[in-house]
Amino acid sequence: MFLSPKEIKTETGQSLLYCPHRIQVSKEFTFDAAHHLFQYDGKCKSLHGHTYRLEIAVSGFLDQRGLTYDFGELKAIYQSQLEPKLDHRYLNESLPYMNTTAENLVYWIYKTVEAALPNERQIQMEHVRLYETPTSYAEFRREWDEE
Template sequence: MYDFRIVDQLQKIDQDIQRNELKYHQKRVMVSKEFTFDASHHLHCYEGKCKNLHGHTYTAIFGISGYVNDIGLVIDFSEMKQIWKEQIEIYLDHRYLNETLPKMNTSAENMVVWLFEKMEAALADKPNDCRVEFVKLYETPTSYAEARREWMIDE
């Protein structure tokens, strides 16, 4: 059986724990964040239903790695959300992707590479050696495309 207690006093910085104790390690670690958006598109040169205009509720998952800062964070999840909102989602959510993305066939395979490149560019000026490790783009709950760092950068 576990002992249960209610914390009656939160630790205070510089009193109960010192600032230099906040950083636990110096290892590269990865954090992930998931976003959804709704959009329409169609595929060129495709014989099948997807040649017609249709839509999806997409899910994009970003894996970002780096070294923790002096308080133990690689990148704040709110920073990832801000990048998403300001630099990526504006081209995607409730948009006709064939118009808003660069000239491409708007397949999940092409879009996931574009997502990787947009996030990687946004992280270029961030500290902690942040970099994109992977992006997954779900077109449906059971179908997705993936871009990985080793395929995008290291190959």
């Protein structure tokens, strides 16, 4: 449950909290990977690679330090849960069986990060955006998971 600024005090009796509302924080990562697409009639049916850009966004209420979720903790989730399966990997072999489209990847990433989040201060996934090229991305949002 969220604690109001009046309920969290420092040694001096003052609160470090200012915002009583939910805040979203996000972190970006890049990784290089190869893949090919099944049932696709175009260049992408052949083995090829991308430098992907990944944005992960979560939201929640502030902790006693005034942080929603530490950027370092998001990085730790990326490094432990995602990077070993994504970076410099052949995605068709390193991920669960799927057609490795940006759409399928973004959903797998969303669910993987969601499972690693702590159950505190109503921390929740907001969205994952995955750029396959500098101008093309797929995105999955929390509200779509609730439909």
